[in-house]
Amino acid sequence: MPFGGFQKAIATGAWVNQRLMAGEDYIENMWRAYSKEIRSVELQRPRKGRRFYKAPSYLSFAKYISALHRLGLLEMTREEQVPPPYGKAIPRHYFRIAPGMAADAAWDNPMRWAFVAERVPPKIVLPTVKPLTLGKSPTKVEVGKVLRHLESLRGRERETGVPQELERLSVVMADWVFSLEGKIGRLTGAGLEEVEELRDRLDEASGALAEHNLEKAIWEAERAIL
DSSP states (O other): OOTTSOOOSSOHHHHHHHHHTTOOEEHHHHHHHHHHHHHHHHHTSOSSSSOOOOOOOHHHHHHHHHHHHHTTSEEEEEEEEEOOSSSSOEEEEEEEEOTTOTTOGGGGSHHHHHHHHTTSOOOOOOOSSOOOOOOSSOOHHHHHHHHHHHHHTTTOTTSTTHHHHHHHHHHHHHHHHHHHHHHHTTOOHHHHHHHHHHHHHHHHHHHHHHTTOHHHHHHHHHHHTO
């Protein structure tokens, strides 16, 4: 019997692993498919005696997926807002098998691993990137600093602190765009065109950083200082 639960007609961890081999999926869709298979197995058993196999509730299955996520077996790929019949939209989270984790031993009994992991004091992980100090004016010198900083972060997007630094720089660039908007009304001719081009490039770079699209942000920053 698996740790902490009913005997399973179909091992949940193995089922999720096989299901996501084909690509990403969201929790409710997986839960419905898994419950359907459990019920199918139950119907094939003799009807004498009590039911031995039990389909999980949605909440139980969602907690199971959360445990797989905490163990690093799954990674969330995206979130979409799904409008219900009434009220505001609710988030739908999609998951896939984390790179290199398809054959990990924890799939055999992930709840036991999660139970142990929750009782091990977490290690303190310090950020690996030092925030870049920038001025309030979007000069080409300041944009050049950002460009060199972003180039130093290539290949390090998953390191602790890097996503937060990208989001911080996105806000800084958005503030620069706002300050340039105030100047545009007072300029004419070549000076106006130059400031408008800088504004547009910084606006694109800010949006790219908000989406953690480092390569596009670097490309836009390069164009801004040409």
